[in-house]
Amino acid sequence: MLNIKELLEDIKSNPYKEIIVRSPHTGTVEFAAGKSGDMVRGRAGTWGEKPGTLLAHLTREKNKKPIYAPEKGEIVNIRTELEGAFVEAGQELLTLRHYLTRKEVIERILKQALFLFRAPERAKYYFIPEVDQKLKVSGKRSVKVFEGMDMLIVSRMKRETPLAYSGPEGLIYSVYFHRGDNVDEGEPLLGVCPEDQLSTIQDVVARVQSEWEEDE
Amino acid sequence: MDREKRLLALRNRLAYVEDVFGPDGNDSIRVLKARAAEFLERLPHFPQADVEREFRRIEELLDFSEKKLEKELTPMDRVRIVRHPQRICLKDILENVYDNYSEIGGQGEYNIDPSVLIARAIISRRVGRRVVNQPVLVIGHEKGHGEEFRNGGSAKPWGNAKALHYMKVAETENIPIHTYVFTPGSYPVEDYPGAAQQIARNLYEMSALRVPVVAVFSEGGSGGAEAVALADRRIMLSHGYYSVISPEGAAAIEGRLRNGQRADSALVERCARQLAITAQDNVANGYVDRVVQEPPLGARPDHFEFFKTLRREILQATNEVVSSVKSMKLFRAMALSSRTHRKAALDPESIYVRWDLSNAARDRLLCKRYQRFRDMSHHAYRDNRTFMDKIRSGLEPLCWSLHSFVSYGLARGMRKRVRDLAEEVSAEAFLISERVVRPARKALSRFSGPDQPRAELGKRAKEALTRLSCPEEGACINGDSWVWMSGRAREDRAVSCPNARTHGCPDLWAPDLFSEFAGVCPCCGHHFSMEYEWYFYNVFNYAEAQEFNADIESGNPLEYEGFDAKIEQARKRTGRKSSCVTFETSLDGVQVVVASLIAPFRGGTVGAAEGEKFILAAERAQKKHYPFIAYVHGTAGIRIQEGVNGVIQMPRCTLAVRRYIDAGGLYLVIYDTNSYAGPVASFLGCSPYQFAIRSSNIGFAGPGVISETTGMPVPPNYHKAYQALSRGHVHGIWDRREIRKNLYQVLLTVGGRNLYYR
Numbered sequence: 001m002l003n004i005k006e007l008l009e010d011i012k013s014n015p016y017k018e019i020i021v022r023s024p025h026t027g028t029v030e031f032a033a034g035k036s037g038d039m040v041r042g043r044a045g046t047w048g049e050k051p052g053t054l055l056a057h058l059t060r061e062k063n064k065k066p067i068y069a070p071e072k073g074e075i076v077n078i079r080t081e082l083e084g085a086f087v088e089a090g091q092e093l094l095t096l097r098h099y100l101t102r103k104e105v106i107e108r109i110l111k112q113a114l115f116l117f118r119a120p121e122r123a124k125y126y127f128i129p130e131v132d133q134k135l136k137v138s139g140k141r142s143v144k145v146f147e148g149m150d151m152l153i154v155s156r157m158k159r160e161t162p163l164a165y166s167g168p169e170g171l172i173y174s175v176y177f178h179r180g181d182n183v184d185e186g187e188p189l190l191g192v193c194p195e196d197q198l199s200t201i202q203d204v205v206a207r208v209q210s211e212w213e214e215d216e
Numbered sequence: 217m218d219r220e221k222r223l224l225a226l227r228n229r230l231a232y233v234e235d236v237f238g239p240d241g242n243d244s245i246r247v248l249k250a251r252a253a254e255f256l257e258r259l260p261h262f263p264q265a266d267v268e269r270e271f272r273r274i275e276e277l278l279d280f281s282e283k284k285l286e287k288e289l290t291p292m293d294r295v296r297i298v299r300h301p302q303r304i305c306l307k308d309i310l311e312n313v314y315d316n317y318s319e320i321g322g323q324g325e326y327n328i329d330p331s332v333l334i335a336r337a338i339i340s341r342r343v344g345r346r347v348v349n350q351p352v353l354v355i356g357h358e359k360g361h362g363e364e365f366r367n368g369g370s371a372k373p374w375g376n377a378k379a380l381h382y383m384k385v386a387e388t389e390n391i392p393i394h395t396y397v398f399t400p401g402s403y404p405v406e407d408y409p410g411a412a413q414q415i416a417r418n419l420y421e422m423s424a425l426r427v428p429v430v431a432v433f434s435e436g437g438s439g440g441a442e443a444v445a446l447a448d449r450r451i452m453l454s455h456g457y458y459s460v461i462s463p464e465g466a467a468a469i470e471g472r473l474r475n476g477q478r479a480d481s482a483l484v485e486r487c488a489r490q491l492a493i494t495a496q497d498n499v500a501n502g503y504v505d506r507v508v509q510e511p512p513l514g515a516r517p518d519h520f521e522f523f524k525t526l527r528r529e530i531l532q533a534t535n536e537v538v539s540s541v542k543s544m545k546l547f548r549a550m551a552l553s554s555r556t557h558r559k560a561a562l563d564p565e566s567i568y569v570r571w572d573l574s575n576a577a578r579d580r581l582l583c584k585r586y587q588r589f590r591d592m593s594h595h596a597y598r599d600n601r602t603f604m605d606k607i608r609s610g611l612e613p614l615c616w617s618l619h620s621f622v623s624y625g626l627a628r629g630m631r632k633r634v635r636d637l638a639e640e641v642s643a644e645a646f647l648i649s650e651r652v653v654r655p656a657r658k659a660l661s662r663f664s665g666p667d668q669p670r671a672e673l674g675k676r677a678k679e680a681l682t683r684l685s686c687p688e689e690g691a692c693i694n695g696d697s698w699v700w701m702s703g704r705a706r707e708d709r710a711v712s713c714p715n716a717r718t719h720g721c722p723d724l725w726a727p728d729l730f731s732e733f734a735g736v737c738p739c740c741g742h743h744f745s746m747e748y749e750w751y752f753y754n755v756f757n758y759a760e761a762q763e764f765n766a767d768i769e770s771g772n773p774l775e776y777e778g779f780d781a782k783i784e785q786a787r788k789r790t791g792r793k794s795s796c797v798t799f800e801t802s803l804d805g806v807q808v809v810v811a812s813l814i815a816p817f818r819g820g821t822v823g824a825a826e827g828e829k830f831i832l833a834a835e836r837a838q839k840k841h842y843p844f845i846a847y848v849h850g851t852a853g854i855r856i857q858e859g860v861n862g863v864i865q866m867p868r869c870t871l872a873v874r875r876y877i878d879a880g881g882l883y884l885v886i887y888d889t890n891s892y893a894g895p896v897a898s899f900l901g902c903s904p905y906q907f908a909i910r911s912s913n914i915g916f917a918g919p920g921v922i923s924e925t926t927g928m929p930v931p932p933n934y935h936k937a938y939q940a941l942s943r944g945h946v947h948g949i950w951d952r953r954e955i956r957k958n959l960y961q962v963l964l965t966v967g968g969r970n971l972y973y974r
Contacts, residue, residue: 025723049932062709063723 004113004200008208011105019071019096025089027060029082033069033094036078040096042071056093073098102212106205113201114174114191115167119183123156125163126179135172143172145192152189170194173201222271223259225518226252229278232302233285236293236513238481244288248281279512286512289455291488292481295463297455297514298435299400301362304515304522306333306396310354312523313530315340317354321378325365329375331399333358334382339531343568350571352534353386355379355444356396356432361517369399369435370925373407373414376443380418383425390572392428392534395444400462402440402897404917404925406934406943412893412916413945415443416901419867422446423585423874426578428537428571430530433458433495433504438854438863439897439916446867448585449533452495452504453526455514460863460894461856463488465921469856474920491859492774502592503860505533532564539569541580586875589868590831596773596824596861600793605767609832616839624841624972698734700753702746705730711744713737734953736910743911743952745889748814748849752797755956756810756847761801765832769793770818770825776857782818790817795851796826798833800842804960806973808845809837815850815889822895823855827865830899831872834883838875841972843882843963846900853893862894869899877904882967886955887912887937887946901945905966908937908946909955915940 023029032054033040040053052069059065073096082093100108119125127135131151134143145151145165152163174191177183193201230252237245255274262270289297297303310317310333317337322328335354340347357369371379386393402411409417419442422429431447436458452458461469466487467479498504508522508529515522539548548567573581601609705727713721721739729735734754735744752758770793772779787793795817800809811833813820822830830846837844854862877883885903887896890913897916900906908914914937919930933939940946950958967974 046929047931060710061723061725062707063712065712 004109004197004204007109007112008204011100011108015100015105017071017073017098017100017104018076019073019098021055021067021070021093021096023058023087023089023091023093024065024067025058025060026087027058027065028084028086029093030057030059031078031080031083031094032056032066033075033078035080036075038075040069040073040075042069042073058087067093069096071096071098099214101214102208105208105212109201109204109208110173110191113197114193115170116188117165117167117190117192119177119185119187119189120163121154121156122182122185123154124180125177125183125189126153126155127151128153128162135175140172140175141198144195145170145172145190165190167192168194171198173198219267219271223256226271226274226278228302229282232300232516233278233282233513235300236289236296237285238293238296240481242285242288244281244285248277251277282512289513290485291457291491291494292463292485294455294457294494294514295488298398298457299368300514301359302516303359303361303434304517304519305361306354306356306358306398307360308517309356309396309523309526310335310337312520313527314338314352314354315349321382325363328378329372330360330363330365331357331367331369331403332371332375332379334379337394339527341565341568348568351389351391352571353382353389353391353393354396355382355393357398357435357440357444359398367403370401370403371399371440371443372403373405373409373411376402376411376414376418377409379444380414380421383418383421387425387427390427392430392538392571393425394530394534395429395431395447397431397433397436397441397445397458399437399440400435401437401925402443402916404922406915406939406945408943410916410943410945411439412897412914413901415439415897415916416870416899418443419446419870419898420874420902423867423871424582424878426581427573428534428581430533430537432508432526432530433498437462439866439894442863442866442898446585446589446870448537448581448588449506450504451506451508451529451533452498453515454495454507454510456495457493458495458498458504458860459491459493460854460859461491463491463493466491466856486777490774490776491856493859498860501595501860503864528564534571535564535567535569537581538571538573538577541573541577541584542569543574543577586871589864589871592868593824593827593861593864596771596858597794597828598769598771598825600767600769601765602767609765613835613839616836620839620841620972624970698731698750698754699759700749702730702735702750713740713742715740715742736952741910741951743909745850745911746952748797748812748816751847751849751888751955752812755959756799757801757803758799761799761810763797763799764836765798765829766793768825768829768832770795770823770855772857773824773861774857774859776859779857782857786817790814792817794825794829795820795822796829798829798836800836803956803963806843806960806963807840808843808963809833809840810845810847812847812849813851813895815852818855819852820848820850821852821855822862822865822869823858824861824865826855827862827869830865830869834869834872834876838879838881841881841970843884843967843971844873844876845959846883846885846903848885848887848891848895848900850889851891851893851895851900853895866894866898869895870902873899873902877968880968880970882963882971884959884962884966886950886959887914889913890935892916892918892935905962906946907948907950907958907962908940909952910937910949912937914945 033056040055042052044050054066055069056067057064058067075094076097077095079093128150131143146169147166149165150162151165154161154163170192172190173193176188176190183189233245233248234241252274255270314337317335319333319335321334324330333356337352337354339350339352357371358366359369360366383393402415404411423446429447430449430451431445433441433450433452434456436445436456438460441458463484464479467484470487471479471483473479495504495507499507506529508526511519511522548569707726709726710723711726711729712723715721719740721737724737729744735746770783772783795813797812797814798810800807811830813822813826834844854865856862873883883903885900885906887908891900892915896914913935915935919934922930937946937949941949
């Protein structure tokens with residue numbers, strides 16, 4: 001069984017994600033970012049159209065290509081000895097230490113603790129009336145689901161078909177769609193957790209929400 | 217109560233004067249402010265008997281100051297006047313100039329676009345003993361005295377579409393149209409119908425709108441203004457402006473400002489002065505017919521005398537247009553023209569001209585409209601053609617017309633008869649051969665065995681058709697290597713495809729990419745931009761083409777500071793005299809006229825020279841019955857340094873194109889690299905056949921301007937050709953390597969009835 005508290009402790013003891021920036025191909029390296037300890041930012045903008053901080057240039061066949069920071073973080077190990085040198089593909093250039101955000105921590109915990117039931121096609125989804133009633137009266141964490149249970153109605157282009165749940169048995173922990181909204185294929189519809197872990201997950205998530213300090 | 221009203225009016229007038237002269241103001245304003253403050257402070261203590269006198273004194277002082285300040289107005293002050301919430305707006309004009317009106321196409325904010333107002337209005341006047349009601353359709357921008365939902369009179373594409381719809385209604389009802397231009401510019405979004413494409417559609421339809429159109433300019437901001445202002449008479453309010461770009465926009469370009477940085481006010485002032493935007497400038501340049509004098513510091517809603525003047529001018533203008541094309545006019549035409557020449561003549565209210573037109577008069581109206589715009593802006597370019605060239609360019613069209621008349625008119629019928637006869641004869645011969653010769657040959661072959669060479673030939677043809685490659689001959693080269701190669705193909709270096717991150721394209725070696733691959737990434741199909749010469753030589757057979765009017769040169773008509781040097785630099789760099797290159801060429805045996813806008817010359821911007829060359833090319837294609845192709849290697853829009861001389865090319869060229877299309881031609885537009893703004897919003901965007909080369913960008917305004925104007929972030933692929941295709945702005949996307957083939961197919965399959973090869 002998954003020990004969620006242990007998982008959280010693990011994350012707490014090392015709240016970083018180490019990102020190793022490697023040379024995508026051979027070429028001569030010229031570092032553009034400063035020194036170890038400098039902060040860099042990742043790709044930004046509504047469509048990710050603004051590149052992150054420029055880390056280095058890699059020149060091959062007179063073709064100078066920029067290497068940008070993939071995420072926000074701190075430079076911890078920059079291999080300045082490679083400056084001006086010809087490197088092979090996959091050579092480690094520098095390491096970024098990305099401090100996990102609150103959202104990332106919760107996502108990481110839930111990813112391990114929950115089973116995500118995903119949308120099989122782009123459509124509108126509704127709960128069947130019985131489940132809907134139960135959800136409304138006693139809240140979502142009161143609904144127990146099991147393999148093959150009729151649970152949702154898929155509504156698309158005036159065609160409505162029932163959709164049975166498939167996955168491990170448990171309680172609905174979270175519902176990711178809204179009534180009447182179109183859900184894309186592969187998007188999560190429900191998060192299901194084992195019955196005995198419900199209170200622990202709730203507790204841990206609440207703690208992360210309140211206690212996790214984001215590094216701005 | 218009266219006192220309160222007067223006080224409010226006084227405060228409004230003061231605030232107006234202060235706003236007009238900007239934050240810096242001047243001494244007269246400071247004195248006026250001090251006097252007004254003193255008056256307001258002392259007002260509660262005045263004895264009742266003195267209040268009237270004191271009010272009159274301060275009002276007289278205001279009148280005097282306004283008159284004095286009027287003389288000090290700079291062009292930028294005029295810009296502030298037209299944008300002021302106290303400025304008259306279209307609703308005021310409808311209330312005060314017309315006798316009755318009904319707003320149509322929406323009311324207030326319950327409107328598809330509240331910034332465009334449309335009304336059916338009535339002008340009533342007494343003719344002898346009876347009252348005549350003359351209906352007109354009023355279309356214009358409504359600023360609504362600063363109402364937020366009016367968007368400052370910035371029309372959205374669907375607002376312009378609404379305007380166009382009602383113009384067609386007026387055409388059906390045979391009533392004149394009065395348009396009022398109160399716009400700082402069009403709202404630059406690409407959502408269907410798209411700012412550029414809709415303006416182009418408006419211009420195209422207005423080019424042949426068969427009713428009189430009179431336009432009144434207050435704030436004429438570039439393309440937004442043109443969408444309703446292609447008119448038979450253009451009147452301008454004395455404090456208005458009509459410009460290619462807002463002075464702030466020009467300053468941002470001049471100062472190379474990015475990301476919404478503000479230009480300093482001195483630069484904005486300088487740009488406003490240099491762009492020649494005032495009513496007087498526009499009259500002097502011939503883009504506006506008359507100026508309506510406004511009261512000092514501009515008309516406000518309580519200037520009722522001004523509305524009377526405006527009514528007279530509008531009546532006069534409409535009468536003039538109608539009587540210039542009507543057959544039955546006689547004394548009234550004389551009376552009207554006498555009023556134009558001598559100020560104190562008959563009041564236009566007393567001259568009654570029916571405003572509906574007969575079919576013949578409508579045709580004359582279109583001819584006059586074309587001629588009117590055709591005659592404009594000739595002063596704004598340098599015509600370096602020799603005297604002989606000019607004579608030839610005058611005589612040649614006559615010869616072409618004569619030649620076309622003989623070969624496609626007179627001889628066509630005869631040729632058709634001969635061809636028909638030949639077809640009949642050959643059908644008869646075929647029948648005889650099938651019935652007589654074939655059985656005889658069959659019988660012979662039965663005796664002599666199968667025909668060896670013929671069988672061998674058939675086998676070879678079959679093999680050629682069914683085999684995919686020719687392995688024994690080594691690499692299968694189809695012999696389609698390019699005639700012209702880019703200089704970049706000689707550089708020994710690798711190039712990255714911009715889609716490498718998403719498509720995983722490997723690096724490309726420049727000599728491969730820019731020669732054999734024709735600048736196309738073999739992995740994802742991204743088209744790297746290529747030089748215009750590549751298309752000229754590889755697609756348009758430029759080596760054998762005949763270029764014409766190369767000596768019509770771009771100039772600096774407004775004597776814009778530093779622009780002479782820039783033009784000279786562009787001339788040296790490209791070896792050309794304007795960004796428009798026009799030539800006659802043959803595409804696989806089909807003769808065509810090509811007009812091309814090339815990006816290396818001032819970004820492919822369009823000024824007076826480019827417009828003139830484009831029109832001459834369209835006229836040439838029409839006279840010779842050739843297809844007309846506009847190849848846009850790249851255009852950044854209208855050349856702002858030429859001011860209205862540039863922007864007037866939008867209606868001018870659209871009129872020429874419309875005339876060409878109506879004459880039964882084929883007008884085809886091909887966009888490459890980046891095509892934006894004015895040209896796309898007029899003579900390019902109006903083509904019924906528009907194609908884009910892959911990886912090109914097409915739009916009205918660039919992403920920076922859109923996010924600055926609308927406050928919305930612009931997705932990175934907003935202007936991509938495929939987006940334009942899905943919005944319905946272009947009709948196909950072509951691979952660069954297949955343009956020639958596609959062009960030939962289009963030449964054969966689309967277009968009007970009057971092409972020489974049809």
